[in-house]
Every structure is written in structure tokens, then in C-alpha cells.
Amino acid sequence: MSEPKVIVLCGNRFALPALQQLAFFKQLAVVAIPENCEEMIENTKLVLTGTSIPVMVLQKKIFVKKITEAIKTHGVDMGLMLTFGYKIPPSVYGLPVKGFYNVHPGLLPAYRGPDPVFQQIRNKEKNAGVTIHKVDDDFDTGPIVISEMIRLDPADTYGILNEKLSYTAAKLTGTLLKLLSFGVTVPSRPQDESKAVYYQKQTAADVSINWQVMDAVTIIALINACNPWNKGALTKLNTKVIRILDAYCIEIEAPEQASGTILAIDERGLVVRTLKNQAVCLQVIYIDEGFLLANRLKQFGVMPGARFGLV
Numbered sequence: 001m002s003e004p005k006v007i008v009l010c011g012n013r014f015a016l017p018a019l020q021q022l023a024f025f026k027q028l029a030v031v032a033i034p035e036n037c038e039e040m041i042e043n044t045k046l047v048l049t050g051t052s053i054p055v056m057v058l059q060k061k062i063f064v065k066k067i068t069e070a071i072k073t074h075g076v077d078m079g080l081m082l083t084f085g086y087k088i089p090p091s092v093y094g095l096p097v098k099g100f101y102n103v104h105p106g107l108l109p110a111y112r113g114p115d116p117v118f119q120q121i122r123n124k125e126k127n128a129g130v131t132i133h134k135v136d137d138d139f140d141t142g143p144i145v146i147s148e149m150i151r152l153d154p155a156d157t158y159g160i161l162n163e164k165l166s167y168t169a170a171k172l173t174g175t176l177l178k179l180l181s182f183g184v185t186v187p188s189r190p191q192d193e194s195k196a197v198y199y200q201k202q203t204a205a206d207v208s209i210n211w212q213v214m215d216a217v218t219i220i221a222l223i224n225a226c227n228p229w230n231k232g233a234l235t236k237l238n239t240k241v242i243r244i245l246d247a248y249c250i251e252i253e254a255p256e257q258a259s260g261t262i263l264a265i266d267e268r269g270l271v272v273r274t275l276k277n278q279a280v281c282l283q284v285i286y287i288d289e290g291f292l293l294a295n296r297l298k299q300f301g302v303m304p305g306a307r308f309g310l311v
Contacts (some may be wrong), residue, residue, distance in 0.1 A: 004078040004098050004180050005029040007071055010044075011037045014105050014117075014162055015082035017170035019047055027177060029074040032056040032067055034085060064092055071095045078180060081135065082169065085114065093135040098180050100135040103173060105165045107131055107147060109191040112140035113199035117162050120152060121225035122206075124217065128152040128161055130168045132176055134188060140198070143188035146172050154220070157227040208234040208311045209244070211260030216249040216278040223247050231286040234311045235260075237302065241311055245291070246284040252277065260308040270294040272308060 006022055008015060009032045022028035031048070033041050035057050044055050054074075058066055063086055070076065071092070079093065079100035093100035106116025107129040113119065120128040129149040134142035148168055152161060179186050207226050209219055219233070223244050226233045232243030250271065252263065257273050264271040270282040282294040 003027055004177055005074065005076050006078045006080055006177070007032065007067070007074070007076045007096070008080045008082060009033075009067070009084040009086075009088070010040065010082040011085055012040050012083045012162075013043065014166045014169065015040075015103075016043060016047055017166045018080070018082060018103065018173045019044060021170045021174060022177075023048055023051055023053060028053050029076050030054050030056060030070050032058050032063075032070065034058050034060065034063070058086075060086060064089060067092050068095065078177075079135070080173065087139060088135065090137065099186070101132050101145065101176065102135050102140065102142065103169045104131045104133065104140055105162065105169065107149065108133060108140060108144060109193065109196035111199065112196060114139075114201050116199070117158055117165065118202060118225045118229075119199045121156065121158060121161060122221055124154070124221045125152050128165060130165050130172055132172055133191070141191060141196075143190050145186055145188045146176060148172055154217075155224070157224045159228050204234065204311065209308070210310060211235075211258075211272075211274065211308055214274070215276050216274040216280050219274060219280055220247055220249060231291075232284075235308045236311045237297075237306060237308055240287065240300070242297075242308075243286040244282050244284075244294075245286060247280045247282045247294075250279050250281050252279045258307060262302065262304050262306045262308070264304055265295050265298050265302065267295070270297060270302075 004027055006027050007030050011034055031044055041057060056066060056070060077096050078098040079096045081102040106120060108131040111119055127149040129147055131144055131147040133144045136142035150164055150168055207230050223233045227245045232245040235242050259273055259275050261273045263273055268281050271279050273279050285292055285294045
């Protein structure tokens with residue numbers, strides 16, 4: 001039985017439980033993180049405090065050279081990617097004798113792309129998941145080795161789901177390494193291309209509330225999908241951009257008014273009409289003045305009857 005020596009390429013908090021686990025079992029040889037992921041670099045160094053495991057900060061222009069050198073210098077025989085934004089070439093992913101694997105925070109092939117956590121929440125899935133697949137020439141396309149679904153609660157924010165999936169990822173990573181340590185051939189299956197969907201990085205339109213076409217449940221899903229990384233889902237009131245971080249659905253009995261119209265500002269929050277005779281109650285927002293309870297918009301002259309629009 002031979003324990004793998006692993007290089008981990010990563011970019012956000014999703015990787016932290018796996019890093020802790022690999023370090024504890026002395027399987028982690030080196031970590032590589034893009035230079036623009038400052039928070040992850042700091043968090044990783046904290047997690048690895050007291051160890052001698054190096055943390056490499058990668059510049060995009062020379063990242064291939066640096067990773068290649070690290071694999072050879074540290075005797076790496078297995079590679080893992082966990083939310084790593086650069087495409088690595090065959091000259092890199094072919095080096096480790098035990099293989100190179102991507103740990104993806106989404107179910108494949110239905111959730112290819114750079115941010116499946118956001119997409120799974122926005123799409124109101126009942127389940128989310130983690131997939132480990134072999135790295136090949138394209139993003140998220142290699143043969144699947146192992147996957148697992150978890151329940152996606154309608155109240156899960158991006159941060160909550162990312163944390164849940166990170167622990168699932170650590171568990172699946174442990175299973176993969178155990179198989180590899182025994183020298184067995186790890187089974188895999190090709191992805192079904194007929195079910196493949198690739199989601200591009202979200203644009204401003206993707207994180208903006210369209211009151212005219214979105215019902216209350218869809219709006220809540222978008223708000224949760226944007227909390228905390230985008231400081232909430234975007235909307236606009238006159239010329240003021242408002243980001244909504246927390247809200248819930250309520251039933252209403254009120255005269256027919258346009259969707260996006262503020263019906264009340266009270267101790268509950270900010271009650272806004274949506275489609276299908278429903279409303280959402282906004283509770284927490286972010287504006288230039290700070291993170292605030294939504295009903296504090298009264299201080300800025302917002303009154304019932306005002307109407308939210310597209311950013």
C-alpha cells in the first residue's frame with residue numbers, strides 16, 4: 001500500500017476541508033493557487049499553519065511551468081483540482097502516475113462551468129452534488145469516477161451550499177485516495193454528452209431580478225444564489241442600485257398592482273408584489289451606505305407605491 005503524494009490546485013473555500021484532510025493524513029505535497037485568489041491564499045496558509053507544506057502563488061503567464069516544476073520537485077504522483085480556473089494542458093495532467101482529477105461542485109454533465117453552486121440554487125434544484133472526474137483537454141468533460149448528491153434546501157444560500165458541498169468533496173476525495181493507495185484501477189464512465197450543459201460565468205443580467213417575468217420562488221432562489229458572494233441579487237429603485245441578501249415569500253390579498261411595486265414597509269421588512277398574487281418580504285439589503293435591514297430604506301425616502309426595476 002502506497003500513499004499518494006498530492007498536488008492540489010484550487011481557488012476558493014470549497015477546497016479547504018479536503019486540504020485539511022490531506023494534510024492530516026500526510027498526503028498533501030504542495031498547494032497551488034492563482035494570484036488573484038487572495039482570500040483563498042490567506043485561508044490556505046492558516047489551514048496549513050504548523051506544517052511544512054508549501055503554498056505556491058501562480059501567475060497565469062507561467063503557471064504551467066510552475067506546476068510542472070512542483071510536480072517534479074515534490075515527487076507528486078497524483079493531482080487534484082478543486083475550483084481551479086486555469087485549463088491545464090496534457091503535459092501537466094499527464095505527469096502524475098496515479099492521475100489528475102477534478103473535484104467539481106456540481107453534478108456532471110448537467111452542471112459544467114465555473115460556478116455550478118450558483119446555477120444549482122438559481123435553477124431551484126431539489127438536489128445538488130459533487131462529481132470527481134478525470135481531467136482531460138476541456139473543462140469538466142473527463143470520465144466520471146465518483147459522484148454524490150445532497151439535498152438542496154430552498155433556504156440554502158450560496159455560502160451554505162458551498163460549505164455543504166465542500167465536506168462532501170472531502171469525503172469523496174478520501175474515498176478516491178484510498179482506492180489509489182491500494183493500487184487498484186479506478187473505474188470510470190464517460191459523460192453523457194446528450195445531457196451536457198455548460199454555464200458560462202454569470203453576467204450582471206444573470207444576478208438581476210426581473211420583476212416582470214420572475215415569480216416569488218424564482219426571486220428567492222436568485223437572492224439565495226447571490227448571497228454572500230455578490231452581496232445579493234440586484235434590483236433598482238429610481239437611480240439607486242440595491243442588492244437583496246435575504247427575503248421570504250408571502251401570500252397577499254391586495255388590489256392588482258404591477259410586479260415590483262412596494263406594498264408596505266413595516267416591522268416585517270419591505271413587502272414587494274410579484275407575479276401570481278404573491279409577494280416577497282425583503283429583510284436584508286446592501287446599498288452604498290452599508291448592510292441594512294430592508295425597512296430602513298424609509299430613511300432614504302422610499303415609500304409604498306414605489307416600484308423596483310431592472311438594473
